[in-house]
Amino acid sequence: MVACRMKATSNEHQSVMLTEVIEHLAIKPDGIYLDATFGRGGHAQAILQQLGPRGRLLAMDKDPDAIAYAKEHFVTDARFSIHHGSFTELTDVIRRENLIGRIDGILLDLGVSSPQLDNPERGFSFLHAGPLDMRMDCSKGVDAATWLAAISEEALMKVFWEYGEERYARRITRAIIAARQETPITTTRELADIIAAAHPAWQKGKHPATRCFQAIRIAVNHELDELEQVLVQSVAALKVGGRLLVISFHSLEDRMVKHFMQREECGIELPAGLPIKHLDRHFHFKRLGRAIKPSTKEIGMNSRARSAILRIGEKLL
Ligand SMILES: C[S@@+](CC[C@H](N)C(=O)[O-])C[C@H]1O[C@@H](n2cnc3c(N)ncnc32)[C@H](O)[C@@H]1O
Numbered sequence: 001m002v003a004c005r006m007k008a009t010s011n012e013h014q015s016v017m018l019t020e021v022i023e024h025l026a027i028k029p030d031g032i033y034l035d036a037t038f039g040r041g042g043h044a045q046a047i048l049q050q051l052g053p054r055g056r057l058l059a060m061d062k063d064p065d066a067i068a069y070a071k072e073h074f075v076t077d078a079r080f081s082i083h084h085g086s087f088t089e090l091t092d093v094i095r096r097e098n099l100i101g102r103i104d105g106i107l108l109d110l111g112v113s114s115p116q117l118d119n120p121e122r123g124f125s126f127l128h129a130g131p132l133d134m135r136m137d138c139s140k141g142v143d144a145a146t147w148l149a150a151i152s153e154e155a156l157m158k159v160f161w162e163y164g165e166e167r168y169a170r171r172i173t174r175a176i177i178a179a180r181q182e183t184p185i186t187t188t189r190e191l192a193d194i195i196a197a198a199h200p201a202w203q204k205g206k207h208p209a210t211r212c213f214q215a216i217r218i219a220v221n222h223e224l225d226e227l228e229q230v231l232v233q234s235v236a237a238l239k240v241g242g243r244l245l246v247i248s249f250h251s252l253e254d255r256m257v258k259h260f261m262q263r264e265e266c267g268i269e270l271p272a273g274l275p276i277k278h279l280d281r282h283f284h285f286k287r288l289g290r291a292i293k294p295s296t297k298e299i300g301m302n303s304r305a306r307s308a309i310l311r312i313g314e315k316l317l
Pocket residue numbers: 013014015016036037038039040041042043044060061062063066085086087088109110111112113114136226
């Protein structure tokens with residue numbers, strides 16, 4: 001396996017809404033759980049603490065560094081297993097273990113981990129000078145520099161506009177296209193400087209490249225497509241009464257999760273007048289409570305929690 005990390009950087013990640021996740025997973029001591037975004041295992045550790053000797057925790061992550069961490073710190077626990085890959089492979093992983101329809105709870109804690117953001121070599125952050133990579137799985141796919149060199153002006157503007165909700169998408173795109181005609185953009189610093197120079201409305205406390213970096217990361221990692229796929233697969237993997245918990249950090253992701261859970265709960269809208277009664281339709285999922293946000297205290301201690309939203313659902317049939 002390829003390890004992304006070249007320099008030793010901090011492995012610390014503060015898990016978001018840890019208490020809320022454990023409470024709403026309602027862990028049964030001999031249950032089977034799946035943490036599809038292992039990161040540095042903060043949630044995984046807390047789940048294992050609630051499990052008895054017959055319980056199981058399967059974990060997945062795209063990031064080779066996360067897998068290396070799990071192998072170093074978790075695999076001596078016989079209840080735990082780790083799988084390297086995208087959570088879009090969830091069905092395959094669960095099928096190999098003969099666990100389809102038998103999972104008691106699935107956690108998706110989306111986005112990036114602190115070690116990914118803080119390691120300059122990974123190229124996620126405009127705050128650190130590094131290669132423009134941004135892949136969660138640096139063992140495959142196309143890095144952000146290659147992606148940026150090939151994308152059309154129109155498509156780049158759409159990415160900034162839709163994924164970054166960046167008001168100045170057009171100006172920034174033009175600046176990037178002009179710059180790349182001179183010389184390829186290969187580092188985070190070069191890209192951050194181009195965006196900062198083109199951005200006309202700097203906000204206090206927010207780097208002008210924040211939205212564009214986030215947008216490129218979402219595009220390079222196909223984050224929205226993969227989220228749509230894993231949501232469908234998760235419901236199929238759960239047992240009746242099993243729970244799905246999703247923490248998102250971006251309004252587009254949260255909207256996707258919210259609409260998915262609504263559709264699963266209510267079914268698709270049927271045209272009025274069809275000879276089908278509400279009670280004849282089989283509903284196989286229900287949302288549990290409203291969306292949960294981190295407490296002010298948690299945000300005070302961990303500013304990366306501030307945009308987090310947790311949604312929970314339960315499989316019914
Ligand atoms: C916010 S961190 C999770 C932190 C973790 N819950 C903890 O307590 O340490 C998100 C993790 O999800 C992983 N990830 C993101 N997208 C993924 C995908 N499509 N498939 C698998 N892992 C993914 C990232 O590599 C990262 O390690």
